[in-house]
Amino acid sequence: MDTDTDHIEKNPHNICIWKPKEECGDCSLCNEIHCEMHRSDTLMFGGSAMLFFIPAIGGMILGGMGLWLIGYFVYWLVFFELWENRVLCSHCPFYAEDGGQGHTLHCYANYGLYKTWPYNPKPMSRSHQIQFIIALIIFAGYPIPFLVLGNQLLFLGFTIIGIGTWMTVLKLKICPRCLNFSCPLNSVPKEIVDAFLRRNPVMREAWEECGYELG
Numbered sequence: 001m002d003t004d005t006d007h008i009e010k011n012p013h014n015i016c017i018w019k020p021k022e023e024c025g026d027c028s029l030c031n032e033i034h035c036e037m038h039r040s041d042t043l044m045f046g047g048s049a050m051l052f053f054i055p056a057i058g059g060m061i062l063g064g065m066g067l068w069l070i071g072y073f074v075y076w077l078v079f080f081e082l083w084e085n086r087v088l089c090s091h092c093p094f095y096a097e098d099g100g101q102g103h104t105l106h107c108y109a110n111y112g113l114y115k116t117w118p119y120n121p122k123p124m125s126r127s128h129q130i131q132f133i134i135a136l137i138i139f140a141g142y143p144i145p146f147l148v149l150g151n152q153l154l155f156l157g158f159t160i161i162g163i164g165t166w167m168t169v170l171k172l173k174i175c176p177r178c179l180n181f182s183c184p185l186n187s188v189p190k191e192i193v194d195a196f197l198r199r200n201p202v203m204r205e206a207w208e209e210c211g212y213e214l215g
């Protein structure tokens, strides 16, 4: 049985999603946002991403550009473990489990990734938001020049359609419920964000220090 000390060690920032479910009381925000990890979200997120990975990677190989995939996979490592991990995920309540650094993520989108940085309860800064958009454009766009150079126009078309489908799934199904409220793609309504912050004093204080005002 977990003691209070165990709970503090597992959840030093006192984030509600990492508390026992009985402590949610009458809060019904879980109907509006992703307080819990659901496999269906992982399948939707990962499955739609495959729609561009498969034609992009297949087209690069068929066009004789397969060696450039090494650069792409190195970029994946940098993107997931250093860049996105820092500028996006380290601000997310899912990252706060066990205080952040040194353990793996348990969220629907990046499950199992190593948490390279400490959890940061503050919202993403403007610099982090811009860096995330740049990192995402490189992530999606890297294969495109190689598909053109390899003359794989059919695969290029499928890749562009795949990117569009992935972004549409993201914007319609994930971003309106995502807990990383300061992400530039997030579209959770302000009243829901405020209600979540009222339940999470450490985050609320960090957000207010950065100038955020609750409604």
Ligand code: SF4
Binding pocket: 016, 017, 018, 023, 024, 027, 028, 029, 030, 035, 196, 199
């Ligand atoms: S917002 Fe927090 S307290 Fe409310 S249902 Fe979700 S996990 Fe529970």
Ligand code: SF4
Binding pocket: 088, 089, 092, 093, 094, 095, 105, 107, 108, 109, 110, 179, 180
């Ligand atoms: S839910 Fe999204 S922002 Fe939050 S840790 Fe997972 S991948 Fe990062």
